[in-house]
Amino acid sequence: MNELLKYKIAIDLIPGVGSINAKKLIAYAGSIDTVFSLKKAQLLKIPGIGESLANTIINNKPVIKRAEEEIQFLEKFNIQPYFYLDKDYPERLKNCIDSPIMLYSLGNIDFNTSKFISIVGTRKATDYGKQICKNIISELAKSFPDIVIVSGLAYGIDITAHKAALENNLKTIAVLGHGLDTVYPQSHKKYAISITKQGALLSEFMSNSKLDPSNFVRRNRIVAGISDATLVIESDIKGGALITAEIAGSYDRDVMAVPGKVGETYSRGSNFLIKSLRALLVENADDIANVMNWKKSSQSKSEEQKQLFVNLTPEEQPIFDLIRNNPNTNIDDLAYTLQLPIHKLSSILLNMEFSGYVKCLPGKVYILN
CATH class of the missing domain: 1.10.10.10 (Winged helix-like DNA-binding domain superfamily/Winged helix DNA-binding domain)
Structure with missing residues (x-):
């Protein structure tokens, strides 16, 4: 049993602590294992830790036991855990104040390479929105074959983005609102399997986590924080994609949106972001590259030149x-x-x-x- 990993997982399980207080506890104690040996008087000196929470931390046997069970699950299914102080933890996400203490990944991907973009939108995407999504990802693949496409495996724009990434041989990350012991929606399981071979499934939730709607809001902050930028393709005025865009903006990340038809329900959110200057208007991959100041790879430039010579x-x-x-x-x-x-x-x-x-x-x- 990995003792250090046990404590890393356990601190994330203590009721009422949360990621911000957990980071304070670790900083005060000096190490993750020391947190679990602190006396009550020591805990009460830490800002944000009251008597009730201190008692919960001291009575830690249930969370330690649950952490041990989770380690067995991780080992059985070859799932990689990431603690927020680990060098392999996503650096972009680490810089966000409310980043998760623990992440769990199934697949094979380096979370700290260049060019990560999150693509989000409505679950009720139109044919127009789906086609725009496919076109943009296809164009990005030609210019930036190392780009990573991030989304949430939901219906509509999310799954369209993942499928387009897979079809164009790009790596893709699906951020889940539940543990890695299940896939939601079930109809996307075959795509989830493909993603583990060409990217990763990523979650902050442990196995047997309750499938709660609030989890998907929490999931959105990872989608926003793990990437350099967020692109919105179709959203209603109160869609989850707008929440992701708002979070990305609060993290000082670039936010872009594809304009939609005036008056259409699932264009209102995207158009609002552009109109209120919360997002930059983009229509294609070149627009995205200009916003991000990304330079095309020498391979893509060479292909362009070959095409010119042919014509x-x-x-x-x-x-x-x-x-x-x-x-x-x-x-x-x-x-x-x-x-x-x-x-x-x-x-x-x-x-x-x-x-x-x-x-x-x-x-x-x-x-x-």
């Missing part, structure tokens, strides 16, 4: 190559080097500009677009 005409190719190797070249120098009449070169350049290959700057200077 260039024999007349355009030498012009493209010359501008690529000599950016900020004016049209006169281009004409001289290529031995082309100005009127013919101007016509080709205009077509290239319309096609998005080059950009004309003041003074008839050209660069690649």
Whole structure:
């Protein structure tokens, strides 16, 4: 039996303590195991610990026993526990004041790599919302193959995001509002299994936890806190996605939203976020990359360049190559080097500009677009 893990789990089980007071207790005691040997007088010196709570902490045998049972469950199903002071605990989440003391993960993922984005929305997603979600994730996969998609495994936008991530060979994390001994909704079990092979199921709840609606509100803070940004795709004005967006904003994370059709029930929340300046309007993956200041991978740039080369005409190719190797070249120098009449070169350049290959700057200077 891992004695240290037993105490890590047990402190999270003490009724009335909560994550903020638990962190105070550990800081005061100096170590997690010392918390359980503190005398009542010592406990009462800690801010936020009254007599009733001190008595509960001292009478800790029931929580110790429950922690031992949970360790057996973790070992049986190869579930990885994360204590908030562990180096592998999600760093982004650790920086949130109300981050969970314990997390439990089933799968294989590094929670501290770059580019995590949470995608949330209504359970009653429209075909429009689902398609937008798929398109954005497909575009993100091409530009950022290392990006991790986070959501909550619920109906609608959540499961659409997970499925799109899996289909595009991206890692994805499903944050659950219950223990890892079950999957809710049951109809998503097959996707949950796939997620464990291409990401992880993540929860702060232990096995045999009661399936309570309040758990899903608590779950939302993990969805918001574990990522660099939260994207809302369709939500009613009082949807759970808006709660996640609000929490993300309180954590000083970027919040984005896809605009919806005026007057539609499940567009009201997204449009409200944009209208009230609580979220930035985005329509595609490029908008998200610009908001986050993410640079495309060299692999995706190479693919883009290959595509350009395929589409260039024999007349355009030498012009493209010359501008690529000599950016900020004016049209006169281009004409001289290529031995082309100005009127013919101007016509080709205009077509290239319309096609998005080059950009004309003041003074008839050209660069690649």
